Amino acid sequence: DQQVKQNSPSLSVQEGRISILNCDYTNSMFDYFLWYKKYPAEGPTFLISISSIKDKNEDGRFTVFLNKSAKHLSLHIVPSQPGDSAVYFCAATDYRGSTLGRLYFGRGTQLTVWP
Amino acid sequence: ETGVTQSPTHLIKTRGQQVTLRCSSQSGHNTVSWYQQALGQGPQFIFQYYREEENGRGNFPPRFSGLQFPNYSSELNVNALELDDSALYLCASSPVAGQGDTEAFFGQGTRLTVV
Numbered sequence: 001d002q003q004v005k006q007n008s009p010s011l012s013v014q015e016g017r018i019s020i021l022n023c024d025y026t027n028s029m030f031d032y033f034l035w036y037k038k039y040p041a042e043g044p045t046f047l048i049s050i051s052s053i054k055d056k057n058e059d060g061r062f063t064v065f066l067n068k069s070a071k072h073l074s075l076h077i078v079p080s081q082p083g084d085s086a087v088y089f090c091a092a093t094d095y096r097g098s099t100l101g102r103l104y105f106g107r108g109t110q111l112t113v114w115p
Numbered sequence: 116e117t118g119v120t121q122s123p124t125h126l127i128k129t130r131g132q133q134v135t136l137r138c139s140s141q142s143g144h145n146t147v148s149w150y151q152q153a154l155g156q157g158p159q160f161i162f163q164y165y166r167e168e169e170n171g172r173g174n175f176p177p178r179f180s181g182l183q184f185p186n187y188s189s190e191l192n193v194n195a196l197e198l199d200d201s202a203l204y205l206c207a208s209s210p211v212a213g214q215g216d217t218e219a220f221f222g223q224g225t226r227l228t229v230v
Contacts, residue, residue: 004157034218043119043205043221044158051216089157099146100209100217102171105157 003027004092006106013113019077021109023090026071032095034103035064035075038087047088048075051095080113087111119222121206127228128196136191136225138206146170146209147189148219149181153202164189193227201229 005024013019023033031052036044050057050064050073057064063076077084087110091103120139128134140147146165150158160173164183178194187208193200203226207219 006157036221041223043121043223046218046220049216049218091157095217099165099170099211100219102148102160102163102173103150103158103207103219104160105150107155107157 002106003030004090004104004106006088006090006109008109009107010110010112013080013111015082015113015115016079019075019080019084019111019113021075021077021088021090021111023073023075023106024071025073025092025104027092027094027104028071029094030092030104032093032100033064033066033073034091034093035062036089036091037084038089038108044089077111080111082113082115084113085111119206119208119220121204121222121225123225124223125226125228127230130196130198130229132196133192133194134196134227136193136204136206136227138189138191138208138222140187140189140206140208141210141220144208144210144220145187147183147187148207148209149189149191150205150207151175151202152205152224158205161191196229198229201227203227 034049035047038044066073087108090106148163149161152158162172167183183189203224206222
């Protein structure tokens with residue numbers, strides 16, 4: 001039972017344009033969401049997170065939007081750069097401000113940014 | 116401050132054998148989680164250790180077991196290896212509770228191949 005879904009396995013974007021990666025979840029108990037980037041032969045690297053008390057969080061070129069009523073979040077990358085080409089994973093958890101517990105991951109979206 | 120390190124990076128084992136994977140958590144982190152990532156999938160939660168006690172377990176059989184040591188390093192043991200155990204095994208550590216927004220820091224993973 002996939003509680004976090006990334007329905008687009010791949011996304012191709014031209015350099016300088018916006019990349020939008022989408023994620024849906026089913027468990028209403030999830031209150032903390034994270035995005036990770038993964039290059040081949042490396043572990044996932046944290047990008048940005050958002051708590052359910054917010055609907056937007058920004059960090060440089062990366063912005064995450066959360067729509068709780070739709071159980072949907074998205075990651076915007078502006079402007080996209082060739083170095084952003086990687087697999088992006090959405091993850092969710094029931095955090096409640098205590099020790100970070102089990103993360104539920106989507107299957108990932110392969111982003112390719114071409115010059 | 117060192118990151119999360121895992122050993123070995125690659126391993127080939129025969130079906131039926133046993134394997135031990137090791138993880139050194141990031142300095143100051145008292146929570147360690149293990150994930151299995153099969154090809155084309157997102158990481159799947161195996162279990163988590165908090166202050167040397169198991170603190171949650173995913174849908175994995177008992178032949179997957181673990182330990183956390185007083186220095187917060189950890190081991191993942193898998194007995195009676197099966198071909199389907201071939202995957203990337205990821206270790207992640209998290210900081211102490213109650214520090215607001217947080218993340219799990221991942222190691223580079225151990226690629227296990229069972230033949």
